[in-house]
Amino acid sequence: MPSSPLTIAIDGPSGSGKSSVSKAVARELGLGYLDTGAMYRAVAWHCLDQEVDLTDQEAVAQAARDLPLEISTDPDDQTLRVGGTDITSAIRETRVTSQVSTVATNLDVRAELRRRQREIISEARDERGGIVAEGRDITTVVAPDAEHRILVTASEEARLARRSTELHGGADADQVEATRDQIVRRDRQDSTVSAFMEAADGVVTLDTSELDFDQVVAAVLALVRGEVEPAQHEEEPATSPDGHAGGPA
Known part of the structure; x- marks a missing residue:
């Protein structure tokens, strides 16, 4: 546990490796871990379970406000419950994945x-000494004051290969092509509410295209521990359509 509270915010597109890397970094540093994307998936699951019309933006927003959500911040015990029902695995099902962008682009849900998310981060700083929080707008909108803000990115080819291996167990041409629509469509939809492909001002970019998992974890830990000089983006932060800088879950 660090001597003073620490928040590490890790942003990035689908397939960049931010989730698995964030969890490993949290475990190494003895911090909490927050998967903000899982929260959007939980809302999508809840709407499907309760037969909420996903095209009715106000109904979906109200479902999010009423959601009895419990999310673990233990990197070794990631559980997600809605109303006492464990949905940790259910939120990864195809029916949820195919609808999550509809939820994630609802500005009232995002709010x-x-x-x-800010409440969870604050509690983790008090109770665990800090947290590694990951998501597509975590570095710019949710936790812009985090001690460390990192954009984990990779080439489209690398992201497709990683997600294909995760979903299909391999990355041959057919498996990659089966994954392409999901990745490209998700990025296109989510980009309407966030600019997550480029780092905002003060956010460190880490291109993982040529790195394996252990190398990415080591690179993030080196940045956090001050073992390397970070190359920060110097331009003005991008602004999302809802008026906030940065980029969704």
Whole structure:
């Protein structure tokens, strides 16, 4: 546990490796871990379970506000419950994955989940000494004052290969092509509410295209521990359509 509270915010597109890397970094540093994307998936699951019309933006927003969500911040015990029901695995099902962008592009849903995410981060700083929080707008909108803000990115080819291996167990041409639509479509939809492909001012970019998992974890830890001089983006931060800088879950 660090001597003073620490928040590490890790942003990045689908398939960049931010989730698995964030969890490993949290474990190494003895910090909490928050997967903000899982919270959007939980709202999508809840709407499907309760037969909420996903095209009715106000109904979906109200479902998010009423959601009885419990999310673990233990990197070794990632559980997600809604109303006492464990949905940790269910939120990864195809039916949820195919609808999560509809939820994540709802600005009222985003506002509600940002509020909850900030509360979780604050509690983890008090109770665990800090947290590694990851998501597509975590470095710019949710936790712009984090001690460390990192954009983990990779080439489209690398991201497709990683997600294909995760979903299909391999990355041959057919498996990659089966994954392409999901990755490209998700990026396109989510880019309407966030600019997550380029780092905002003060956010360190880490290109992982040529790195394996252990190398990425080591690179993030080196940045956090001050073992390397970070190359920060110097331009003005991008602004999302809802008026906030940065980029969704």
